[in-house]
Structure formats: structure tokens, C-alpha cells
Amino acid sequence: MAPTLRDVALRADVSLATVSRVLNGSTRVDPTLASRVRTAADELGYRANLLARGLRRQRTDIVGLVVPQIGNPFFSGLMQAVSRHLQQSARTVLLADAEDDLDLERQVVTRLADHGVDGILCAPVSEQESGVAAAEVAARLPLVFLDRAAADVEADTASVDQRRGIALVVDHLAEVCGGPPATRLISAAPVDSAARARCEAYADAAAEGRVADGAPPLLGEFTVEWGREAVAGLIADDALPQALVCGNDLIALGALAALAEHGVRVPDDIVVTGFDDVGFATLAVPSLTTVRQPLDALAATASELLEQRIAGVEGPPRCELLRPELVVRASTAVAP
Amino acid sequence: MAPTLRDVALRADVSLATVSRVLNGSTRVDPTLASRVRTAADELGYRANLLARGLRRQRTDIVGLVVPQIGNPFFSGLMQAVSRHLQQSARTVLLADAEDDLDLERQVVTRLADHGVDGILCAPVSEQESGVAAAEVAARLPLVFLDRAAADVEADTASVDQRRGIALVVDHLAEVCGGPPATRLISAAPVDSAARARCEAYADAAAEGRVADGAPPLLGEFTVEWGREAVAGLIADDALPQALVCGNDLIALGALAALAEHGVRVPDDIVVTGFDDVGFATLAVPSLTTVRQPLDALAATASELLEQRIAGVEGPPRCELLRPELVVRASTAVAP
DNA sequence: CCACGGGAAGAAAACCTTTTCATCCCGGTA
DNA sequence: TACCGGGATGAAAAGGTTTTCTTCCCGTGG
Structure with missing residues (x-):
């Protein structure tokens, strides 16, 4: 069985709280204890259980990215750019392909939300009909439209002019x-x-x-x-x-x-x-x-908009328009 | 705040256990109670918290897919095929791009494991050097190689001849x-x-x-x-x-x-x-x-191999070779 | 008529963290 | 010397589910 925080605590002869504090660096702890904890964790090969962490913290550091068609190289390029940007901010990206299908899109988006992602970047399949699913989700967590938007949804958008x-x-x-x-x-x-x-x-x-x-x-x-x-x-x-x-x-x-x-x-x-x-x-x-x-700029602004919303910035929807180039x-x- | 099982239970005036049983259909429950539960859940717009479920069940129904280069259309095609196959078995796919970088690959693979995926499909960047990270992960959970393999790792492989x-x-x-x-x-x-x-x-x-x-x-x-x-x-x-x-x-x-x-x-x-x-x-x-x-066949066999391992099938590594076509x-x- | 078995529902434990709250000990100050 | 404040640590709660274990009730067979 995978070692847990408890195992580390037992081995280092400290409390669970201390182990958690050492490993997250949240508070100052005695250097002696800290090193005991660290070696114990190393020896056991401890890895934090991200589900438990997410459950407790109410935050997973995952963002979802939904594209309408992974087969379209424009979107695979976009996925790549977004992944790269978000990796840097220590996030995991949950990629999903809607296959140009409204039902699937709705399914996929709600599934992402159920998985506790912190926010979603979405290039909606349809301007008019993706709205329902999108609005539903936007009510639950931050949603930013990417490259395309859906009508009647209060959400930030990053797209190209x-x-x-x-x-x-x-x-x-x-x-x-x-x-x-x-x-x-x-x-x-x-x-x-x-x-x-x-x-x-x-x-x-x-x-x-x-x-x-x-x-x-x-x-x-x-x-x-x-x-x-x-x-x-x-x-x-x-x-x-x-x-x-x-x-x-x-x-x-x-x-x-x-x-x-x-x-x-x-x-x-x-x-x-x-x-x-x-x-x-x-x-x-x-x-x-x-x-x-400009894929990189698109990914960057969309990520930025989403990060701000995740951080709790309120305010009316923002709409960033990037300049294309011939x-x-x-x-x-x-x-x- | 999002409604929880507890809220549903309160509203339907039953215990948490009963709500869970109704919603998962695990055991027979009184039809009266069942319908009370269902309407309560509907009215509240209840959605199960997949983190909590995963934590308790020790199973997330997520599988990870790691490709070396999302920009290569062969791999984006493969991603699409795999996604489609796994969606059908009610799984979520966690896609990741290693960008042809060993360090990133290792990072990404362990991160997937930390997120509690049930298994990983991986097309390793390098035959010789992806092994360490792969072996590490294979010790924790089922790993199946897809299209490519890594040396010195005991894992199933699905590839083309x-x-x-x-x-x-x-x-x-x-x-x-x-x-x-x-x-x-x-x-x-x-x-x-x-x-x-x-x-x-x-x-x-x-x-x-x-x-x-x-x-x-x-x-x-x-x-x-x-x-x-x-x-x-x-x-x-x-x-x-x-x-x-x-x-x-x-x-x-x-x-x-x-x-x-x-x-x-x-x-x-x-x-x-x-x-x-x-x-x-x-x-x-x-x-x-x-x-x-044959992308579809490749995705299908790899998924199948992984599903079997997840289901607990033991035995020596299997290696499926598919026939290409001119x-x-x-x-x-x-x-x- | 009693005992027993079976089925259904509830209570509580378990999953693994993080974080609040309480405790304790220390030094410093009045 | 006594009190107080502060900093570090431990205990415990909380987060939302699933699932085991108990309990309860009802029906049936002896």
C-alpha cells in the first residue's frame, strides 16, 4: 500500500500536522523535526494524495481545457500552448475533446466540473447552443472562453480579432x-x-x-x-x-x-x-x-484571465481581443 | 455552496447511506424512499463530489494518457482514438504532453499517478531513458505502453509491427x-x-x-x-x-x-x-x-490491456502487435 | 407462539489531508 | 517571582463519499 502522511508521522515520531507543515512549508517548524520528517518521507517514498488534498483544500490546481476538435491542428496547437503555459504555474491540465458534438461537450464539461477542476477554458462548439451547458458550469466555477465564445453567458473571453x-x-x-x-x-x-x-x-x-x-x-x-x-x-x-x-x-x-x-x-x-x-x-x-x-498570446491571456477569476477577482466579463497577422x-x- | 449528499439526505429525510445507495444503485431500496431521494437530488441539483468518491473508493475512473508530442498529428489522432474508446467505458481521460522532454515526461507521469488515476497509457519519449520514471510508476499502478515501449520495464505493450x-x-x-x-x-x-x-x-x-x-x-x-x-x-x-x-x-x-x-x-x-x-x-x-x-485498433487493444490490469488480472507482460497496412x-x- | 432468518435502513468508520484550535513551554517584563 | 505573550507542536475536526456493521422489523417455519 502507498505510504500515507500517517506513516511518515509515525516514522519521524511527530504529529500528522507537523509532517503536513514541513512538506507544505506553511509554517516555521523546528529544523530538527523538519529534517527528521524529510528523511522519513524520502525513505518511505511518500507522495501526497492529491484527492485528499483537493477534498480538504477545496482546490485542486487542475484546470480543464475543452476544444471542439482535437483533430484540427489549430486546436492541437492551442492545446499545446495552453498546456505549456499552465504547467508553468504548477497546474495540471485536464484536456477534453468535444468532437464537435453538443451533447458530448456538455457531458465533458460537467464531468470536468465534477472532478473539481479550479476552472475551465473552453472553445465552445456552438455560439448559440453551447450556452446552456456553459452557463450551468459558469455558475459553479470560473469559466473562460478561448478563441470562440458562447452567447448569453457571463464569462471572460480571450480571442483573436x-x-x-x-x-x-x-x-x-x-x-x-x-x-x-x-x-x-x-x-x-x-x-x-x-x-x-x-x-x-x-x-x-x-x-x-x-x-x-x-x-x-x-x-x-x-x-x-x-x-x-x-x-x-x-x-x-x-x-x-x-x-x-x-x-x-x-x-x-x-x-x-x-x-x-x-x-x-x-x-x-x-x-x-x-x-x-x-x-x-x-x-x-x-x-x-x-x-x-497568435497561439501563445491567446493561451497566455486566457490563462491569465482564468487565474484572476480563480484568485477571486470579481467584476464584469472581460473580453480580450488579440491582433492577428497576415x-x-x-x-x-x-x-x- | 454546492449541495452535498448530506443536503439531499436531509431534504429526503433519509440517511446518507440510503442516498448513496439510491444514487449508485448498489442495493435494493424501498421505491418510495428511492423516489424521494431522486427528486430531492434533482431539486437541489446535486452532483457527486468525485474527489471524495475517489478518495473513499480508491478508484477514480480516470486514466492518464501521455504522448511525446501533441503537435505530431499521428499522436493527436491517437489521442482522439483513445479518448473515444475510454469515454465509452465511462472513464475520464487525463491527457498530457511530454514535449519530447524526459524531465517533463517524468514529472507529468508522476503527477498523473499522484492524481489517483487508475492506470496510465504512455508512449514513452525514449526507449532507454524513459524506463526509470516508467518503472517507478508501474510499481504503483497499471501502466501500458502504447505505440512505443521502454526497455527494462515490466509492462504490457500495444504497438504496431x-x-x-x-x-x-x-x-x-x-x-x-x-x-x-x-x-x-x-x-x-x-x-x-x-x-x-x-x-x-x-x-x-x-x-x-x-x-x-x-x-x-x-x-x-x-x-x-x-x-x-x-x-x-x-x-x-x-x-x-x-x-x-x-x-x-x-x-x-x-x-x-x-x-x-x-x-x-x-x-x-x-x-x-x-x-x-x-x-x-x-x-x-x-x-x-x-x-x-491502425489507430483505432491500437487504442482499442491498449485500452483493453489496461482495463484488464485495472480489473486485477495478473500475469506476465503481454505484448500485442498489430498489423500495419500499405x-x-x-x-x-x-x-x- | 416463539425463534430464526432475511432484507432494508441507519450509524459510524474509513479514505488522507489540511487547518483550526488548544496546549505547552519558553523567555521577557513588571 | 509571577504573569503574559508568542511561537512551536499536537489533537481533533472537517472535507464528501462509500461501505461495513448494527439494528430493526417482518414474515415464515417449526
Whole structure:
């Protein structure tokens, strides 16, 4: 059986309280006793039982992180960044994948709460429908939205300025094409807040005449397959515009693949942009012009917001917006 | 404050024991009382405190999963598969990323154990040096190696037959090239068991004359960058062989990118193979011939092994080897 | 009619810590 | 010398469950 505090106390011939104090360094204790305790603990290979500690302290130093799709490299990158940030503050991260499923998301989030996490970082699956589960949880413990938000929930948010990202893309395209280009948006249905913001920003740009697009956007999912399919459709209809604005990099990569299969040259015949700047964006042929989301900064601000709430800071929800950055690569490199 | 079992008991006017029994369905209780308890629990919005439960039961229904690199899509795929499998058996998964760092790995693994997980699935960073931490943990609770193993540790392992995977590649190349081709291996230093197995299998094939390779393998890391770099070196030395056998898909993708940059045509001038079959293998230009590792089966067998150990099954370490599968794509599609 | 067995509910212990509270001893001051 | 304060230590409670052990009641068989 694993040795407990009691075993250490017996061996060091002191009380449980003293052992606890020595090991947590909470109060001054006699150096003699302290060293007795420490050697006893070492000899026994004592390890604190974190369940008991959590139960007593009402605090576990665990935070939960819920992402909608672990398979999307943007989110695995985000998970990595968040993990790294939180490890540093001596926290354990409880990662969870909602698999783009509202029921599963709800399950997973409540399970995290039941496990006594100190707080939750969440990129909700749906802006409208993740709200119920989120609000439920937010009532129990600190919740911070990450990258995306859910409507009607009083919670802090750390995200990237999606509108600005789209603006960067649109301006870049206008410059490259020498005037408002004929474009088409291929993105995901505006179920989550990021997708919606991107769609709206694009629609605004179209309304202002900064791009020429009379056709409705092609809305599916944030996947390679959808990018492929959408482009295949455009080609079948002989409806390829000058430029394709893709809602994220996965869609853009699918689009590039489909274009290549049909012998459409990028950037000569058509230019393509993505969003996120996942690792594979550089590897695509041609390499992908895209909007980089600052993962580290995102992780850092979200962690910071959560830490403050955990520390007990009250106040109205805060909403941090980070600036994205345009990364120009070959997929929009038209000869002058 | 969150309602506790006690609150429910008070409201339903029964004892704590009865509430527990009703909610866990462990024993028959009077239907009247049972329904009183249930409504009371509902009205209060009672949620069991999993820390307290874990403490008492000495079992948490959590398992830990440690991967060496969350950024490698092979591992994020594996994480997804494992999560899915374990969710089904009403388990929570505690995911952790070792960031290819032995110290961090050790830290993370012991932290998981301290948190009272019932067992750990681990893909160790290093075959030789992950052993100490692993053995330490294996003494405390069930540990199963996943995809890779660590030397000198008595633990079950679920992995894919790497040697067979390489054999599939070699045979395929011989067929495509009409005889033992001149090849070169680009892989990672044999720090982990999978890398070593691949290297050895390749070396054996070379020794048997099934490939013609007098030069030493190019060993770096399992990253895109290393693939790029290695190929750039070969091109600089004007030492490109007929075929490149890459240790994993990331390396192969980097290799393809470098070849494309230098105007070397694949598969016309040189053929390239990968290993893992990550999602992006289909998207590469040309699409990548590779060895598919059966993620779902891997997750399933590893989970199964772990469940049995958790259930208390004793016996010598078991080692399950799964069969990989060759996926032929454009990167080796030479005209006859 | 009594005794015994069985089933259901309650009391209390146990899981392992942390932390409050009480105790004790010491030195210092009046 | 007596009292008081302070600092270190130990005892015990608390945190929320599960589970064993007791108790109780009812029905049945002798």
C-alpha cells in the first residue's frame, strides 16, 4: 500500500500536522523535526494524495481545457500552448475533446466540473447552443472562453480579432489583384462565433465593395473535405472567381488539392487564402497565404484571465481581443 | 455552496447511506424512499463530489494518457482514438504532453499517478531513458505502453509491427522499381522504440540486398524540418537515390517540399514513402505512399490491456502487435 | 407462539489531508 | 517571582463519499 502522511508521522515520531507543515512549508517548524520528517518521507517514498488534498483544500490546481476538435491542428496547437503555459504555474491540465458534438461537450464539461477542476477554458462548439451547458458550469466555477465564445453567458473571453483578420485578407487581395477582386467565400456554417465573425466581416467587405461577390458564400465545415467538395462544385459549375477566401486553413488546403486535381494553377489562374496558419500551411503547394492567430498570446491571456477569476477577482466579463497577422506566401504571389 | 449528499439526505429525510445507495444503485431500496431521494437530488441539483468518491473508493475512473508530442498529428489522432474508446467505458481521460522532454515526461507521469488515476497509457519519449520514471510508476499502478515501449520495464505493450511496415515499403519499392532499388533512409535517431525498429528493419533489408543502400541512414527528428534539411543536404551533395524511405510522414512531407523547391519531380525522378498515414498524407503533392497504423485498433487493444490490469488480472507482460497496412498513392506511382 | 432468518435502513468508520484550535513551554517584563 | 505573550507542536475536526456493521422489523417455519 502507498505510504500515507500517517506513516511518515509515525516514522519521524511527530504529529500528522507537523509532517503536513514541513512538506507544505506553511509554517516555521523546528529544523530538527523538519529534517527528521524529510528523511522519513524520502525513505518511505511518500507522495501526497492529491484527492485528499483537493477534498480538504477545496482546490485542486487542475484546470480543464475543452476544444471542439482535437483533430484540427489549430486546436492541437492551442492545446499545446495552453498546456505549456499552465504547467508553468504548477497546474495540471485536464484536456477534453468535444468532437464537435453538443451533447458530448456538455457531458465533458460537467464531468470536468465534477472532478473539481479550479476552472475551465473552453472553445465552445456552438455560439448559440453551447450556452446552456456553459452557463450551468459558469455558475459553479470560473469559466473562460478561448478563441470562440458562447452567447448569453457571463464569462471572460480571450480571442483573436477575426474581423481584422478578414480585413487583412481582403486588403491584401485588393492590392494583389489591383482593385476589388471577384472573390468567393468558402467557410463553415456560422455555428461558432469565430466562423460567424469571419462570415460577417466578409459580407461587410462585399457590401462596401472592397470585394466583388454577388454570390452567397459556400458554407460547410472547417474540414479539408469540405474545401475539396466546394471547389469541385465551383469547377463543375464553371464558376471559379479570381480569388478564394477560405474560412480556415483546412478548407484552403482542400481547395488547393481540388484545384490541383483539376489542373487549375495557383496563383496564376486563381489565388487562395486561408486562416489560422497551421503548420501545414507552409507545406502546401503552393504554400498558403493565411492569417496567423497568435497561439501563445491567446493561451497566455486566457490563462491569465482564468487565474484572476480563480484568485477571486470579481467584476464584469472581460473580453480580450488579440491582433492577428497576415502571412503572405505563394498562393497569392501573382506576378506584377 | 454546492449541495452535498448530506443536503439531499436531509431534504429526503433519509440517511446518507440510503442516498448513496439510491444514487449508485448498489442495493435494493424501498421505491418510495428511492423516489424521494431522486427528486430531492434533482431539486437541489446535486452532483457527486468525485474527489471524495475517489478518495473513499480508491478508484477514480480516470486514466492518464501521455504522448511525446501533441503537435505530431499521428499522436493527436491517437489521442482522439483513445479518448473515444475510454469515454465509452465511462472513464475520464487525463491527457498530457511530454514535449519530447524526459524531465517533463517524468514529472507529468508522476503527477498523473499522484492524481489517483487508475492506470496510465504512455508512449514513452525514449526507449532507454524513459524506463526509470516508467518503472517507478508501474510499481504503483497499471501502466501500458502504447505505440512505443521502454526497455527494462515490466509492462504490457500495444504497438504496431514496425518491421512489417518497413517490409511492406521495401517490397513495394522493389516491385515499383523492378528490382532492388537504390534507396536512402531518412528517419529519426533511434531514441524511441518505434524509430529503432524502423531503422533496424531497414538495415536488415539492406543487409539482405532487398534494397541497395551502402550509405548510412540520415537520422534526425520526426519533423517536417528535418525532412527538408536532409533532402536539401542530399541535393547539395548530388546524392539523391532512386527512392527515399522516410521514417514517418512528417519527414516525408518535408522531403517532398524540399524536392519540389529544387525542381525534382516525384515520382518521375525519385519516389518517396512515409510512415503513419496522417491525414495530410493525402493532401501532399504528390499524395504520399505510406504505411497506415491502425489507430483505432491500437487504442482499442491498449485500452483493453489496461482495463484488464485495472480489473486485477495478473500475469506476465503481454505484448500485442498489430498489423500495419500499405497505402499506395501518387508518390510511388511510376509509369510501368 | 416463539425463534430464526432475511432484507432494508441507519450509524459510524474509513479514505488522507489540511487547518483550526488548544496546549505547552519558553523567555521577557513588571 | 509571577504573569503574559508568542511561537512551536499536537489533537481533533472537517472535507464528501462509500461501505461495513448494527439494528430493526417482518414474515415464515417449526
